[in-house]
Amino acid sequence: MTGPPTPTPAGPPDRRPGGRTARVRAQVLDAVRAELAERGHEGLTMERVAARAGVHRTTVHRRWRDVGGLLADVIDAAGETDWQPPDTGSLRGDLTALNREIQQSLVVRPSLALALMAASFHSEQAARAQTRLWAVRYAQCEVLVGRAAARGELPPGRTDAHGLLMAATAPVHHHLVLLRADPDPLLPERAAAAAVLAAAAGAFTRGGGGGGGDARQ
Template sequence: MSEPMAPAPDRRPGGRTARIRAQVLDAVRAELAEGGHESLTIEGVATRAGVHRATVYRRWRDVGGLLVDVIDAAGETDWRPPDTGSLLGDLTALNREIQESLAVRPSLAVALMSASFHSEQAAQAQTRLWADRYAQCAVLVERAVERGELPSPHTDARALLIAATAPLYHRLLLLRAEPDPDQPERDARAAVLAAEAGAFTVL
């Protein structure tokens, strides 16, 4: 059953409101990383954040609202795709970021992914965040085309990015393998070779 949609919080609150939002979202991240979605409660977040629970209820309404705001806040950060001068270098750097975020214990990235399976609100926010990240990373493919690294300007950027990054999620999340420092480059190289062969060219 879908959860009721909480109203979207203000994206750039100032003064005391900004401080309270920062305290609460920091508390949500800590609670998620330590105990996962199952142990996340308004009361626990309020206590950790040092604010009254009525403040949390009034602004975020429920756990789903808290999750949405944490995920949306991730999209507000000034993140930029890598720019190393080559497609292989860019994809390798991107994979290293991903591996680090998944391998750290406890991992907030993993906790948020898990939470998205329990909350429709979180799932929708996660989808928006991923769509935004793919759109940002399309520039990696655009630059590669401009440098002549790829045979066609009609390369499907999202398909290439998925091919480069998905093996990391498979190994670390599904197989629970130990992080391999060489894996980010190996996976990136496999995707680049496939792209050079035209595997992601769309007609």
């Protein structure tokens, strides 16, 4: 699945209960991230996470039940961070900056983003959490299309923001994840430029009825 980047939070925000509960969650999720980075999802176990977090394993089992629960909570925590899409003053600049964030998250070693992608193919809970995260990120990034319309960068009508974002970011994922090629420093801007040209030509413009992911201009 392609989409905007998955930020790696240093710890969970204050959206969940505070005090000891929040501290335990922070310790456990940090341990999950570290274990994923070192061993991948194949080596992730409740026992290793508990030992690394300094938490009794019954606490981990009681709250998260299994590895799938741990993975889902790590992904959900990423969606709780105060991430904002780029604002460079142009659609091409915004999409380029977004692609550079995505590329960095995929090429850094070890890559938590890649580990979570792999894990989502082996855990239904993680897969559902990943889907929720992408939905949130795409919704957040629709502002890029709205700003571009206000600046007159996109044609009149209705722009499928989701389709435009997919077209702009997919080449980076394809290059790094599917082809496993070395990072291309020019690809983030090249992919962004191609998507902008397509959008300006009306490739993502819809007329008539509405649908999810459209940005009115």
